[in-house]
Amino acid sequence: MSDRHVIETREEYLAAVDSISAGTGPIAIDAERASGFRYSQRAYLIQVFRRDAGVFLFDPPAIGAMTELDDAIADVEWVLHAASQDLACLREVGLDPAVIFDTELAARLLGLPRVGLGTVVEELLGIHLAKEHSAADWSTRPLPASWLEYAALDVELLVDLRDALAVMLDDSGKRGIAGEEFQATLDREVKAVRADPWRRLSGVHALRGQRSLAVARELWLARDALAQERDIAPGRLVPDASLVAVARAMPTTKRALADLREFTGRASRSELERWWQAVETGLTTTDLPVMKQAGDNTLPPPRAWSDRNPEADARLKGARAAVAVISEERSIPMENLLTPDLLRRVAWTPPVVIDAASVADELARLGARPWQVAATSQAIADAFVDADQEPDQSTEALS
Known part of the structure; x- marks a missing residue:
């Protein structure tokens, strides 16, 4: 096990920024929080790796804002695994990438059966990556040596993993859709705080x-x-x-x-x-809460659709089956091919005139990416038309 050093002072931090700037290629970055232990979701350790520079372990609470590092690598591709989990805490300290490569998302789009970092590294690089400290309390000080080794390995292999996945994306013709998904991850708005x-x-x-x-x-x-x-x-x-x-x-x-x-x-x-x-x-108190929030646009659970909206239920079932076929053909999980909630919403309230163009417009309005719209709109429209043309079974029974 290497002797991993945690950078805790501004002086060391600024020297590390210079070293990272002099490195080559993409930047691998990861963050460790203390979810389940602390109230905040701040980063308690940030790991950075770049070829020809090495691994750097930063202590954000001790260092403070890391805008100098952000400036130094602003134009470089950042490699993260499950970027959506780390972007908020990275941005909190001033680290905000312009371009990312998400290795977890790439693995999903390639249809790999398991997409955890340890599993993907072992499958594609042939290296066993222990993950026993993933749920640790990273606010602990000092951090144990075994935790630091685990944290360093999380980024030390990320660039090699990125390169292997990039080749697979190119070979499968999925590099373009991966780019759309990576950008969507960056552009995703922070959820507004609930009123209650x-x-x-x-x-x-x-x-x-x-x-x-x-x-x-x-x-x-x-x-x-x-x-x-x-x-x-x-x-x-x-x-x-x-x-x-x-x-x-x-x-x-x-x-x-x-x-x-x-x-x-x-x-x-x-x-x-x-x-x-x-x-x-x-x-x-006289300020009694309402039983259900006004303006709640939550749809009923699909199991209740057959009673509450049988037409929508038929559309949803038909569209799900159609999307499942595309998912199988393209080796892309259904939830990545099209968000389940989005499919439910367009099935519950379809366009007035149902055809591929109107369904495509509605999917785009709801937030589907262009590649998702192109892949699914025709099949969903066909499923909706078929569902609407099915005879009412209860009417048939009476005839």
Whole structure:
């Protein structure tokens, strides 16, 4: 195992920027967060590799903004694995690529059965890459040597992997669609913060009554504030199931709250006063949440379509089958060929006149990439027409 060094000072960082600038070829980059341990999604380690420069391990909390590095490699292709997972935390420190090559996305488009970094590296490069530290708490200081070795290998092989995948994309005629997907990853807008983020609480939909929802909301807000204050993942303080259990039980005293067996978690008793104040607020507030948010454009689950919109159900089933055939022919997973939610939306509300052109326009309006539109619009239109022409079985039964 090599002696990996973590760069923690501005002086070392600026020297590393010079070295990376003098390297050749694409930049491999990765970031390690502390998801599940910390409240924030910031990067606690950023790894960079470039040929003729080597591997560099940066400590972003210690270094601060890394705009000098961004300036130095602004015109170079950045190689990432599952770029969508890392772009936000990289941008937070000033690292924002103009061109990327996403090795995970390339593997998906090539139809590889498993696309995890370790699996793809082993399959294409013949090197076993241990992944035992992927879920570690990277806010730990000092970082163990074995973690640093793992982190370094994550980028040290990325450029070689990129080159192997690029050849496969060229050979399969998929280089163009890969480029569209890489650009779409860069262009994807950050999701707007929900008006009621507490509704993400797992199990909240099972609660009955506005008062129970109010208690759940106040508990979520109290936990979120404490999690931000301590920079700890909310679920490590009190799990979602415990908050929902309280909202379901509706305890009327602090003692009843403390005695609730389902109310668990490391902060469930040490912060009991905080939780009780939240429960009291939920029990007494006049600001009761609605059972369902206004303007919610969420479609019903497909299993309910046959009852609620049988015509849309028939369109969706036919289109799914048609897209599945294209997916098989092109060796591209269905979810990459066309987003399932997008297919559901066009099936639920199709164009007034159904043909390949109108379906193509609707797919593009909903956000499909040009290659996706070209690959699927005709088949979807044909499936919709066939579904609309099928006789109503209930009418047939009466005739």
